[in-house]
Amino acid sequence: MTTQVNDLLNALGVSEAARSGGTLAVRSPIDGAQIGAVHEATVADMQAAIARSHAAFLVWRNVPAPKRGELVRLFGEELRAHKSELGQLVALEAGKVTSEGDGEVQEMIDICDFAVGLSRQLCGLTIASERPGHRMMEQWLPLGVVGIISAFNFPVAVWAWNSALALVCGNACVWKPSEKTPLTALATQALFERALARYGADAPAHLSQVLNGGAAVGEALVEHPKVALLSATGSTRMGRAVGPKVAARFGRSLLELGGNNAIIVTPSADLELAVRGILFGAYGTAGQRCTTTRRLIAHESIHDELVARLDRARASLKIGSPLEAGTLVGPLIDKASFDHMQQALQQARAEGGEVSGGTRALAEQYPNAWYAVPALVRMPAQTQVVRQETFAPILYTLRYKTLDEAIAMQNDVPQGLSSAIFTNDLREAETFLSASGSDCGIANVNIGTSGAEIGGAFGGEKETGGGRESGSDAWRNYMRRATNTVNYSRSLPLAQGVKFDV
Ligand code: UN1
Secondary structure, eight states: OHHHHHHHHHHHTOOHHHHSSSSEEEEOTTTOOEEEEEOOOOHHHHHHHHHHHHHHHHHHTTSOHHHHHHHHHHHHHHHHHTHHHHHHHHHHHHOOOHHHHHHHHHHHHHHHHHHHHHTTOOOOOEEOOSSTTEEEEEEEEEOOEEEEEOOSSSTTHHHHHHHHHHHHTTOEEEEEOOTTOHHHHHHHHHHHHHHHHHHOTTSOTTSEEEOOOOHHHHHHHHHOTTEEEEEEESOHHHHHHHHHHHHHTTOEEEEEOOOOEEEEEOTTSOHHHHHHHHHHHHHGGGGOSTTOEEEEEEEHHHHHHHHHHHHHHHHTSOBSOTTSTTOOBOOOSOHHHHHHHHHHHHHHHHTTOEEEOOSEESTTTOTTSOEEOOEEEEOSSOOGGGGSOOSSSEEEEEEESSHHHHHHHHHOSSEESEEEEEOSOHHHHHHHHSTTSOOSSEEEESSOSSOOOTTSEEOOEETTOSOOEESTTGGGGGEEEEEEEEEOSSSOOOGGGOOOOO
């Protein structure tokens, strides 16, 4: 495992010195083996990095946006050329199955392409002025230093959503990755630096920096007054700590926090499609996506049949090393995660749930890793445990009588990220998407809750934090809006008919 990781890091351009001899031990969730010892930044390092980043911003903001796009285009080229190496490293460090590791790098490439196009379309409005000989317009201007805190489960793609947009928008970035995935971050940084070197002299150094370290280093990023936007992905608990601190200094934050995503299946649904959508949503990535399907709300007329089919399919999912062909469910990230899963299952039983699966798997083969049999839990009602996000492969199943009841149940959780309905009834689909339907940032019909494309805005409401990243007009988060009124007449009329004649 270590040799494999070292070969990949060499190919990706991460120096031996950067990945060994440090205090942050990195373990592969595949077998628990140590695969690196990364140097940790101090709070002072973070502060110095933010100062360098601000200096880079002062230069970069004046480079025309389409020229800034050229840097992101070159970065996208590096990612294309190294897709399989970086994807493999994601598999080794985060424990994702290879196709999902590769898919994550594809997501980075896609957002780079999107950002390059955007670099010629950072448009503001022209607005009619009530005054003769006046023109009003708005401009979108670079914002400043963008701090990015990312989670282990999408160790590189979510950073790319933020940084590709932030860079074309004229900002400089400082990245604090998850302590569980520092190697993929170093590799991404190395690829970015190659792009920077190819771009040449117009780009300032320190346009994008990565600092590995613990909570104190992250906190220094959150609290620094020069960080204009702090984009954080992770648990609602983390967001509760970060959001108020950024707000207290009137900084901007973009929060992408927990989800508790449900799929409603109605009597008219294509059950075959629904089973496939629910299986990937609930158990893909071993239940460790913020968009993972955690609840199934099925109509009482089809509930038993659907749940029985799901349960059979669940039991046949191949659990194993993500590097082996055919594996669909890899390991949990660590023991703490497995323990949380067990606690949730125990609580579910106490609340009347009937649990299938959920036990430890492959313990003999991998005594230091944490594989779990995906769990399906038939719940009598949406009890407390169902209302919380447990970052593990647990699907709670619930039954409903009327669509109104199903939608109310789907919305009756603190989180509001993703949701879906499987139906062939147009009325049901449109009701679900309407103002009185799903209250989530993402609402789908006949596809699952996870695996969103980058072209749409990504994020959700309530405890999910309200942020929108990635596609659509999410770029506006990374810019400041200036409203300009230009007077090209020879008089000075005041708005609203106010007179002030001197
Ligand atoms: C996350 O889990 O933080 O929609 C992001 C999806 C992925 C992104 C998930 N494109 O599942």
